[in-house]
Amino acid sequence: MWLSRSVRFSLLPSIAKFPPFLPIHNSLFCSHSHSQTSLHDDAVSQFNRLLHQRHVPPIFEFGKILGFLVRMKRYPTAISLIKQMELKGIHNDLANLNLLINCCCHLHKLSFAFSVFAKILKRGYHSDAITLTTLVRGLCDKGEVKEALNLHDKVITLGSRLNQFTYVTLINGLSKIGETKAAIELFRTIQGQSTVMYNIIIDSLLKENHPKEAYGLYSEMVIKGISPDLITYNTLIYGFCLVGQVDVAFGFLNKMVSNSIRPDVYTYNILIDAFCKERKLGEANNVLGVMVKAYVKPDVVSFNALMDGYYVVNKGKNAKQVFSAMTHMGVSPDVRTYNIMINGLIRNEMVDEAINLFHEMQNRNIFPNTVTYNTLIDGLCKTGRISHAWDLFHEMRGRNPQADVITYSSMIDVLCKNHQLDKAIELLRKMRENGVQPDMYTATILIDGMCRGGRLKNAQEIFQDLFNKGHNPNIRTYTVMISGLCKEGLLDEALTLWSKMEDSGCLSNIITFEIIISALFKNDETEKAEKFFHEMISRDLLK
């Protein structure tokens, strides 16, 4: 089915069977002669030459170099160079101060960014939309979207004029914290909605599984004459693959090509990943071949997606070959490459090899992040190497990368499984103390642990606490609680909770049914058990 789709896909005039793991000899794909470091060093020495000229050169000459460094994400360097200018008595213009704010925001030094903003106002510069947009983005990136909206309201009252960039940033900020509804409301108040705004909303709607609404917005933009661009199509292709409507995704791929929009590295990567997720590795490889033929250079994302796909289908050898192929092509592995390999090895129960990679990456100056630690910790716990898992957990204490909700949940889980329930609760307390909030997953682990350890009351308290805090338990949480009640012979309470769960719209899965049916049979309530059995059949859950 997938093959026939790709044959129809007009990008593939002939399915090029790309020899998967051979390095590609193509001058276009050679790595750059200048390394990032030497470009950075050249920029700094040019800057210093300007700084030491007898007559101060025009400020925008400094700005050009600073802008280049910011594009290279060398924020600390840019900040230090701007400081040097000020020390020499050279006053920066508004553009350079905006750059400075941008750097501070990227480094999450918001108070410093706002002090630069104060300096701008003090110097009598008219704070412009660029300054405000940069600050708004800084706030949004830190998750402080409410504050960003407040800043927006404040500057509007003060008479500042904002533009499309500011609104794009606000809409994006709202969307990325899951406030898509609020994002759409804001979007509807704006005159002159842009392609970028539509792209952000379509993306959020698809990621939240609202394909109809997303399609509606796409049609709306077309009707209004707002042209979908490359990113619109990539977003639609990715999103419709995500919600399982692959035919629609391919429809957009054809539409984009017929509108003369050339697929880029994102498009191909989305397709490679989609095929890999469907375990269609042959198809994924074909996409790689097509992209190479189209002179689009595969990047680290292309190879990472492909490697993950090979691990999913249990072909670790092929994944390793992809790893060598990427190196041959001059594509450097990143932290995700290693995380994918570590995860793949753990899935295949090769924990020692995973630990070796953990050391290898550090020797290559690729530093493990929270995901790396979580993957390894979970693997070590699941294979009974608990003291090693604790060592890694303690290694994270008080430094980067920091333990997150997944790290804590893994350790709480291992404590529960080893019947150390008090220690599990103590760790829950510590995690809260460190500013990490437990989620539904953590709660489910604890409820399950308490029930298995005969501490039903504790389990019920945790479960009730979820409701008190306004959370909606998911099917797993309900199921472990129902199972705990059944285990203690409290069948009536279990059935009351079952009804409550179904009424809330959370529908039973096969595991929930099995637990209830077996408890009813055990309690000689055969009639009720049969009723539940028939209900399970009628819901087609046996499939």
Place this chain on the structure above:
DNA sequence: TTAGGGTTAG
């Protein structure tokens, strides 16, 4: 010379 959107890992 300064501000906005899309892809891969637990």
